Amino acid sequence: MSESNFIVSKCTLIPNGASLEEEYEISAGYQHLNYFESIESPSISMTLTFHDIDQVIGRKGITGGELIEVTVRDGTEGDQLKITKEHRMILNAVVNMNTTSQVQEATLHFVSEETFINETARLNKKFSGNVSQTVEDILTNDEKGIKTQKEVFGTEDNETRAVNSYSFIGNLKRPFDTIQWLCPKAQSANDDFGFLFFENLDGYHFKSIKTLLNQEPIKYTFADRPLEQPTILQNKLEQSNDVGMNLRMGMYANKTIYVDIENQEAEVIDFDANKDLNLKKKAKLNKLEEKPTRLMYRINDSGVSQKGSERDKKDPKTSLAVYQNKSYIRNNLLFSQAMAISIPLNVLLRAGDVIDIELPLKKGDGDKPVDSTGNDKTNDPSGKYLICELRHLIGGGKGETQLKLIRDVFTA
Numbered sequence: 001m002s003e004s005n006f007i008v009s010k011c012t013l014i015p016n017g018a019s020l021e022e023e024y025e026i027s028a029g030y031q032h033l034n035y036f037e038s039i040e041s042p043s044i045s046m047t048l049t050f051h052d053i054d055q056v057i058g059r060k061g062i063t064g065g066e067l068i069e070v071t072v073r074d075g076t077e078g079d080q081l082k083i084t085k086e087h088r089m090i091l092n093a094v095v096n097m098n099t100t101s102q103v104q105e106a107t108l109h110f111v112s113e114e115t116f117i118n119e120t121a122r123l124n125k126k127f128s129g130n131v132s133q134t135v136e137d138i139l140t141n142d143e144k145g146i147k148t149q150k151e152v153f154g155t156e157d158n159e160t161r162a163v164n165s166y167s168f169i170g171n172l173k174r175p176f177d178t179i180q181w182l183c184p185k186a187q188s189a190n191d192d193f194g195f196l197f198f199e200n201l202d203g204y205h206f207k208s209i210k211t212l213l214n215q216e217p218i219k220y221t222f223a224d225r226p227l228e229q230p231t232i233l234q235n236k237l238e239q240s241n242d243v244g245m246n247l248r249m250g251m252y253a254n255k256t257i258y259v260d261i262e263n264q265e266a267e268v269i270d271f272d273a274n275k276d277l278n279l280k281k282k283a284k285l286n287k288l289e290e291k292p293t294r295l296m297y298r299i300n301d302s303g304v305s306q307k308g309s310e311r312d313k314k315d316p317k318t319s320l321a322v323y324q325n326k327s328y329i330r331n332n333l334l335f336s337q338a339m340a341i342s343i344p345l346n347v348l349l350r351a352g353d354v355i356d357i358e359l360p361l362k363k364g365d366g367d368k369p370v371d372s373t374g375n376d377k378t379n380d381p382s383g384k385y386l387i388c389e390l391r392h393l394i395g396g397g398k399g400e401t402q403l404k405l406i407r408d409v410f411t412a
Helices: 113-120 131-141 175-185 209-213 243-249 320-334
Strands: 006-014 030-038 045-051 067-074 078-083 089-099 104-112 195-200 203-208 218-222 234-240 253-260 265-272 295-299 337-344 354-358 383-395 398-407
Touching (some): 030 195, 104 113, 113 175, 175 195, 195 209, 203 209, 209 320
Parallel strands (some): 218 354
Antiparallel strands (some): 006 067, 030 383, 045 104, 067 078, 089 104, 195 203, 234 337, 337 398, 354 383, 383 398
């Protein structure tokens, strides 16, 4: 993608049952936009800084709850970023106001409307059936749920969705909290553990880590300046497989005791990552990886389940406690290596996409492993990563996308 001059052609505040009585265009005072999404968040968010030339905040009575529509245009490629009424981004707060003798500058913070709904909704009925269907019901169908009109991904494919049944009572929990609570309890037909729930610009996603990692990657190459091909402007390796921390967290081997308060029973789960997970590269630490390095206690929440369902499974291979334990470790392993990169603005990328990056390497020496051109491959940070966080920064006619990338060094 070439260097471009980005222009905000539309930036409209829209009444949504809030104090604002009519639509108001604020693009004339636009200064800066910061759009954010993450696989660790059930809501997208955005901050917008503008010069309040017409004193919209004071005179028009902006108090929160207003919708926003934004269109960012590139003079050579047309529309680049479009946030419409269908995305339901709502003004959450005026987070900063600076007044000079000439102009008042304000920063507005927007979040998905479903974030507000989640704070007021409470689930109070019994749910049954497979986990993916329950998630879809909570998001779209249940009268006490979110009732979103956005698309829900990951609940339709029989091969990759969570197919295991789990019956429970809502217990007046918030919808998003309930879905996050279901993530470690989910299991696909392919025996995938470790599900994630998040929102990006396309909609909501409830998918296994394996499903996300199996996507076709988008290729990016490091360059000193933007070229016509996708390029990386800056990169920084933030974390790379902290062995000491992994041992402390019990990521290689641990022992977990699940306490069932209702039945006054305890179930002990011994976990060995090399044996219990399908790792392409085994952990080898002079046999330290074989010894449990963490003892954990968890409450078995079977009390909210229906008798005769998952709560009564005692099979050591299929019990709820076993695949919950696998899910926790699978999730932790995903974050074993992290990298931050900056690229020219690319609004087609999403949190949850896979990206394949190629970074410059120094020449190898001695018996170090090298590629076909002689570059050192000993600790090559290049390769496939999952986009954990995505941030679009647009202002002053320029645009940039910042990414936090993560990967599991044992299954990469």
